[in-house]
Amino acid sequence: MVEFQVIINGLIEGCIFAVIALSLTLIWGVMQIVNFSQGEYLMLSMYLTYVLWNFFGFDPLISLLVTVPVFFAFGYFTYKVLISRIIGASFFPQILTTFGLMIFLRYVAFNIFGPNFRRILNPIVEGRISVSGIYLDTAKLCTAIVAIIGFVALTWFMTKTKTGKALQTTAQDREVALSFGIDVEKMYALAWGISIALVAMAGTFISTFRYMDPSLGDAFLLLAFASVILGGTGSIAGALLGGVIIGLVENLFGFFVFPAYKIVMVYIIFILTLLLKPEGLIKE
Amino acid sequence: MFHKIQSHLHFLPKNWLTYLPFGCFLIFSLIFPLFFKGSFNRNVMIFIFLYTIMAEGWNILGGYAGQLSVGHVVFFGIGGYTNSLLLVNWGVTPWVGIFLGGTAAAGISALIGLPCFRLRGHFFALATIGLAEITRISCSHWKAIGGAIGITLPMEFNLYNFLWRGKLPYYYIFLAFTLTSILVVFIIDRSRMGLYLKALNQDQDAAESFGLNVFKYKMIAIVISTFITGIAGGLYAQYVQYIDPQSMFPFMISIEIIIVVLIGGRGTVLGPLLGAIIFVPLSEYTRTYLGGLAKGYDYIIIGLIVVILAIKRPEGLVGLRRS
Numbered sequence: 001m002v003e004f005q006v007i008i009n010g011l012i013e014g015c016i017f018a019v020i021a022l023s024l025t026l027i028w029g030v031m032q033i034v035n036f037s038q039g040e041y042l043m044l045s046m047y048l049t050y051v052l053w054n055f056f057g058f059d060p061l062i063s064l065l066v067t068v069p070v071f072f073a074f075g076y077f078t079y080k081v082l083i084s085r086i087i088g089a090s091f092f093p094q095i096l097t098t099f100g101l102m103i104f105l106r107y108v109a110f111n112i113f114g115p116n117f118r119r120i121l122n123p124i125v126e127g128r129i130s131v132s133g134i135y136l137d138t139a140k141l142c143t144a145i146v147a148i149i150g151f152v153a154l155t156w157f158m159t160k161t162k163t164g165k166a167l168q169t170t171a172q173d174r175e176v177a178l179s180f181g182i183d184v185e186k187m188y189a190l191a192w193g194i195s196i197a198l199v200a201m202a203g204t205f206i207s208t209f210r211y212m213d214p215s216l217g218d219a220f221l222l223l224a225f226a227s228v229i230l231g232g233t234g235s236i237a238g239a240l241l242g243g244v245i246i247g248l249v250e251n252l253f254g255f256f257v258f259p260a261y262k263i264v265m266v267y268i269i270f271i272l273t274l275l276l277k278p279e280g281l282i283k284e
Numbered sequence: 285m286f287h288k289i290q291s292h293l294h295f296l297p298k299n300w301l302t303y304l305p306f307g308c309f310l311i312f313s314l315i316f317p318l319f320f321k322g323s324f325n326r327n328v329m330i331f332i333f334l335y336t337i338m339a340e341g342w343n344i345l346g347g348y349a350g351q352l353s354v355g356h357v358v359f360f361g362i363g364g365y366t367n368s369l370l371l372v373n374w375g376v377t378p379w380v381g382i383f384l385g386g387t388a389a390a391g392i393s394a395l396i397g398l399p400c401f402r403l404r405g406h407f408f409a410l411a412t413i414g415l416a417e418i419t420r421i422s423c424s425h426w427k428a429i430g431g432a433i434g435i436t437l438p439m440e441f442n443l444y445n446f447l448w449r450g451k452l453p454y455y456y457i458f459l460a461f462t463l464t465s466i467l468v469v470f471i472i473d474r475s476r477m478g479l480y481l482k483a484l485n486q487d488q489d490a491a492e493s494f495g496l497n498v499f500k501y502k503m504i505a506i507v508i509s510t511f512i513t514g515i516a517g518g519l520y521a522q523y524v525q526y527i528d529p530q531s532m533f534p535f536m537i538s539i540e541i542i543i544v545v546l547i548g549g550r551g552t553v554l555g556p557l558l559g560a561i562i563f564v565p566l567s568e569y570t571r572t573y574l575g576g577l578a579k580g581y582d583y584i585i586i587g588l589i590v591v592i593l594a595i596k597r598p599e600g601l602v603g604l605r606r607s
Contacts, residue, residue, distance in 0.1 A: 032410035034406045085595045091405055095352065096546050097591055099539055104587025107580035157466050204362060214580075218535060225410055260425045268416040275399050 005134055006255045007248065012136070012144040014247020016202065019147035021227035021239040022154065022219055023198040024252075029234025030171040030191040031087060036098040038224070039217025040105035041196050045071055045203030046111055046212045053120045060123050060208050067200045075196025079189040087188065102217075112222040119211040126208070139209035146205050151240055152196055157194075158236065167191060171234065223250075223263075226270035232280025241281055306466065309561075313459050317452060324572075326451045330523065332564045333458035334516055337510070337554030338537075339544040340465040341512030346542065348478060349505040350485030352405070354538050355412030357444035358419045359510040361532035365423070368435045368527055371445065378446035380516035387469025389514025390507045397506045399496055400466030401499055404488070413535075420533035434528025437521070446522045454523050461519060462557075465512050470553045479506055485551060513541075543590055549600025558601055 020042065027035050045067050052058040052066060078101070086097050125142045128135050158164040170177040170187040177184055210216075227246045231238025246266055254262030273280065294536035317327055320453045363385035370384060400411050412450050424432045441447045448454065472478045480501050483491040492498050544563045548555030566589075567582040574581040593600070 034410075082591065082595070083388060089594075089598060092352070092546065092550070093594045095406075095409070096543075096594040096598070099543065100587050100590030100594060102587075103539070103583050104591065107583035110580035111584060222413065226414070229407075229410060261421070264418050264421050267418045271411055271414045271418075272399075274403055274407055274414075278403065278407055 001133055006251050008134055008136065010248035010251030011244060012140050012247070013251060014244035015147040015240075016140070016142035016206065016222070016243075017223050017227050017246050018240045018243025019202045019244045020199060020224040021231065022151060022236060023195040023202075024224050025228045025231075025234055025236070025239045026191055026195045026198070028228065030167065031083075031188050033083065033086075033094055034098070035195075036095070036221070037102040037105055038077050038195075038199060039219075039221030040109075041071065041074070041103050041199045041219045042203045042206070042220055043212065043214060044074075044105060044109060045200035046207040046210075047113055047118075048200075049204045049207040050118055050120055050212065051210070053123075060120060060204050061125065064201065064204050067204045067216075068197050071200030072193040072197035074200075076189050076193035078196070079192035083192065084185065084188070085273065106214050106217065113214065114124075115213060117211045120207050120259050123208040125205075129152035137209065139205070143202070143205035143208070146201060149225050150201060151236065154194070154198070156235055163190070226266055228280075229270055229278075230273050230280060232282040235280065235282045305558075309557065310463070315344050315561075316454055319583035323451050325456055328423025328565055330451065330454055330458050331568065332560050333455075333462040334520060334523075335540070335544050335560035335564050336462045336557050337458075337465045337516040337519070338513055338541050339548075339560055340462075340469045340553075341509050341516065342368040342541045343469060343509075343545050343550060343552075343556045344472060344481075344512070345505045345509035346550070347545055347555070348472065348481035348485060349502055350481075350488075350551075351401070351502060351505070352409040352542075353412045353506075353509075354409045354542065355414075355416030355532055356510070356513055356541050357535065357537040358412075359393055359513040360418045360520070360537060361419065361423070361529075362392055363514030364521035364527050364532045365429060365435075365517075366514070367518035368437060368521045369429060371437060372435055377444050378518065378522050382446075382515055382522070384520040386511040386514035389517070390511040393463060393506045393510035394503060397503050401502045401506075413538075416533070416535065416538060420529055420535075423533060424519070424529040430528065432529060434531075435524060437525045439525075447525065447580045458519060458523075461515065468512065469556075473553050477501065477504065482551065489590060543586065546600055547589070547593060552600070552602050555600050562601075 001140045020038070024035060024038050027033055028040075048067050048070065049060050049063045052063045053060065058066070075194070081103065082097065086094050123139065125139045128137050129141075130136075156164075159169055166180075167187050167190065169180065170182060170184055174184055177187070223246055224243075227242035228239060229242070230245055231240070231242025246269075249269060250262045250266055253265040257265075300605070313329065313333075314469050317326060320326060338356070338360065341359075342353065345351050345353055346356075359389075363382070366385035366388040367378055367381040371378055371382040376384070396412075396415055400408060400415075403411055423429060429435070437447065438445060440446070472481070480496055483494075483496060484498055484501060488498060517532065521532070524531070540563070544559035545556050546559070547562055548557065548559030563586065567586060569580075570582040570585055
């Protein structure tokens with residue numbers, strides 16, 4: 001029974017990593033930019049949820065209506081103001097820009113909120129439910145469900161809508177997209193908007209069960225990178241698969257083998273994937 | 285007008301202007317302690333030296349060879365740990381231990397380079413991050429090397445232990461190491477190897493098609509680069525006299541090294557020095573004058589500078605603009 005419990009925990013955590021991986025892979029796939037500041041948007045969305053709870057008494061579930069649109073706009077304008085200037089640039093300036101953005105956003109949060117841990121108390125999704133002997137953390141379960149909804153919605157958007165198809169064309173070949181009359185700049189900005197909105201959605205839910213501090217982005221960002229690489233860069237299904245595998249490895253290894261080294265195991269798999277199968281499990 | 289001035293200075297070497305900044309730096313550094321007696325300002329200078337050493341080291345691999353290592357803190361940490369463990373457990377003098385630390389860092393980097401140099405661009409960068417995290421977490425749980433508690437160096441202040449109460453001995457020793465690291469990069473820059481590394485940075489496929497053994501030169505670059513970074517780790521450990529995984533392996537140091545080089549200009553001798561001269565005082569003085577550690581203004585300003593520089597002057601302040 002305990003094995004089953006560990007697997008369920010791994011699946012749930014995996015879905016949470018997966019949705020952050022999805023947001024990363026969207027930007028990576030569409031415009032070949034590796035965004036090191038993604039974790040900071042997650043952190044900021046958690047703080048926004050905290051502020052809404054602390055000053056207005058909004059439950060995170062209600063805050064979702066605020067955080068997702070606000071962060072969509074945030075991502076959209078990040079592209080317009082900043083990223084659009086480095087689209088044609090070489091590798092080093094691109095990396096440097098996202099590093100700079102990462103440091104800037106982190107320390108703005110640090111400046112406002114300080115280094116102390118903060119956490120939201122008594123959210124609606126709290127406690128645990130028991131299904132035939134398996135205990136599920138309600139907050140984590142809801143986060144995982146929302147993550148899955150995010151995946152389904154994005155897949156539907158990319159394959160069924162006109163804008164989504166245009167986005168895919170842009171990802172595959174910028175020149176072809178231009179010749180079809182697709183507004184590539186708008187597509188890039190849209191990809192940033194959607195990506196950051198996804199991360200904010202995850203962040204809003206994560207804030208129901210995890211305390212926050214300005215440097216929490218690192219932990220999630222690196223695991224999300226591992227998920228992206230494992231699944232295959234630019235692939236939506238790959239992000240889900242990668243995230244779930246990472247979640248399972250972390251929980252199974254941590255429970256049965258060596259809890260202190262569970263993250264090390266994740267990184268070993270990450271590096272082995274890079275070396276042995278750099279295209280990932282699912283190739284786009 | 286410029287040529288007119290130059291014609292009056294014919295007794296100087298032909299490209300004396302290139303050496304001018306280094307000369308100014310040397311003279312300024314030598315006489316600085318005469319005018320600044322306080323430990324705060326000397327501390328800032330010592331950190332400029334330390335960052336210059338680390339940045340010159342990273343510059344060989346990341347600047348000249350163009351391989352973005354985001355895990356250089358690993359080699360800094362290995363250097364620091366090797367030196368401290370040798371001193372605490374076997375009484376090996378840091379005068380030797382620091383170089384053994386550099387050697388250990390270089391040896392491990394060769395083992396890392398062997399498989400990882402197949403990767404390019406983002407993928408190499410991500411692999412180095414993964415390796416850095418593995419090392420940091422492993423060291424935090426490894427009891428034999430102090431675990432999360434760390435190692436405190438013996439408080440016997442003498443030449444053998446490389447430990448002093450004041451800052452002045454550290455100041456001049458760090459300066460000597462800084463000048464040596466600049467000299468090493470200068471020699472590489474002017475040698476045939478520097479040329480090969482620059483070719484590799486510009487276009488790996490083209491360099492390979494001209495018959496350059498790309499792998500060999502990447503390996504040479506990483507070994508020299510991490511040797512210097514490892515030495516910096518040992519020096520840092522001796523200076524702060526206490527090390528733990530949180531201070532020797534933070535992800536942020538990897539990023540700071542890169543930022544220092546890119547501010548000045550990667551693939552140049554002067555760039556890392558200039559970057560450190562800008563970065564360290566900026567962070568130390570804004571921290572002091574704008575309300576201490578808990579405000580983070582230093583990093584907000586650094587973040588802004590990095591972003592603006594990446595967009596407006598991606599080659600760094602002294603780097604060459606590429607067409």
